[in-house]
Amino acid sequence: MVDRVEVVLGAHNVREIESSQVIRHSSQVILHPGWNPSTLVNDVALIHLTAPVPFNSNISPIRLPSHSQLNNNFANSPATVSGWGLPSDCKYPTATDPLSRLVCAFYGLSSK
Numbered sequence: 001m002v003d004r005v006e007v008v009l010g011a012h013n014v015r016e017i018e019s020s021q022v023i024r025h026s027s028q029v030i031l032h033p034g035w036n037p038s039t040l041v042n043d044v045a046l047i048h049l050t051a052p053v054p055f056n057s058n059i060s061p062i063r064l065p066s067h068s069q070l071n072n073n074f075a076n077s078p079a080t081v082s083g084w085g086l087p088s089d090c091k092y093p094t095a096t097d098p099l100s101r102l103v104c105a106f107y108g109l110s111s112k
Contacts, residue, residue, distance in 0.1 A: 002029045005047060010058035020058040024049045 004027075010020040027050045032042040053059060065072065 002031060002045070005029055007047060007049060009053060010056070012058075020056075022054060022059060024051055024053060026050065 004025065007024045007026065008014065009022045009024065011018055012020070026047045028048040030046040030048075032044050034042040035045075036042065055061065065074075
């Protein structure tokens with residue numbers, strides 16, 4: 001169970017303090033009930049911050065699909081990926097094309 005986290009927004013290099021960074025603390029963290037730290041299944045959480053986030057050229061909200069778009073897999077549509085799985089000096093966000101659900105379903109199953 002996670003009680004509190006520190007959220008760093010607007011950072012391009014997590015190893016250095018940058019003028020674009022904004023730090024916020026959480027008042028509550030709600031983990032997905034099916035979260036499995038061994039397999040990373042359901043690796044998502046809701047984080048309630050103690051203060052508002054100022055949006056600027058380095059920090060902006062994301063748009064989630066509407067209810068009417070739930071069955072759209074968005075394959076071959078432009079998308080932006082942001083965040084770190086492992087700390088990296090790589091500048092995020094970056095543009096990519098989402099994979100289809102079928103391709104994702106078979107990810108990691110190939111012996112090649």
